[in-house]
Amino acid sequence: MPNIDKVSLAHLPTPLEFLPRLTEALGGPDIWIKRDDQTGLALGGNKTRKLEYLLGDALTSGADTIVTAGAIQSNHCRQTAAAAAKLGLDCHLVLGSEPPDTVTGNLLLDQLFGAKLHWAGRERRGEPLSELVSELKAQGRSPYLVPYGGSNPIGALGYVEAIKELKQQNGPEFSHILFASCSGGTHAGMLAGQAKYGLNSKILGIRIDKQDPMDGPYEQQLTKLTQQTTRLLTPEVTTDKVQLNNDYMAGGYAVLGQQEVEAIQMLARTEGILLDPVYSGRAFAGLVDLVQQGFFDSDKPVLFWHTGGSPALFAYHQQLSA
């Protein structure tokens, strides 16, 4: 691994569990779950693993202020705000919304963690970040910019190491690993980790956001991020090609539809596990549909990598309450 002093933020390893009642309900392959909703920091989620490297890098570079961006119900912003608080750093969040009437879910938690909020209207991916960084510098601060979703090669290292953790848990050999893929750090890190640690499972991301990143088509950006991540590794590794399923983006980013509602209810009612409305609920709906289509070999177990997000459930109470 490269020379980045990571900070410890997560409770690791996260549990790897078999889901017997869900498996029975679906009648397909054995379904297992990797509980990165239980990373421990501030109600958990996949951003915590990335932040261990990103904020380690921030501390090394002498930063006193963390700047990042996301949607109004960003899990990434919530975990960043908590991590900054824990490390005694200021945190500025640029949120893609107008100031809302009701403060709930992740946004409520951002406030509890003392983050300073900036409202960016329709720009939910940090478009105004460099401006804010310049302003903070002019005020004599030392800001460190964490990109949208924590998805750069440094953040992705968290998921390179997550694959090592999975290998060490000695579970069964999974035919596929499914998860929500959105800003790409999780996906890129897993692919690099798969190559580095020799994991045989196929890494299959379920795409969440229809909108492409600012600098090009998502799949292309993901491939680029994967390559950049492998370049941080010694020896450098050659990854599998990116595999991305684009079939479950439904109404677009953060639009909760019937497929997500049913998926959330299904996992809650079979296993007592909470998904989220934007990411894991959508990815899990994809998993259920793929099982029902007979996409998987029924004698080979499949892993759903839970990426967290349940605090956002409360912001969708109207669509979710029966």
Ligand SMILES: *Cc1c(COP(=O)(O)O)cnc(C)c1O
């Ligand atoms: C951010 C997020 C994802 C997507 O991870 P990326 O690394 O951005 O692709 C998935 N699930 C949840 C709950 C998230 O908050």
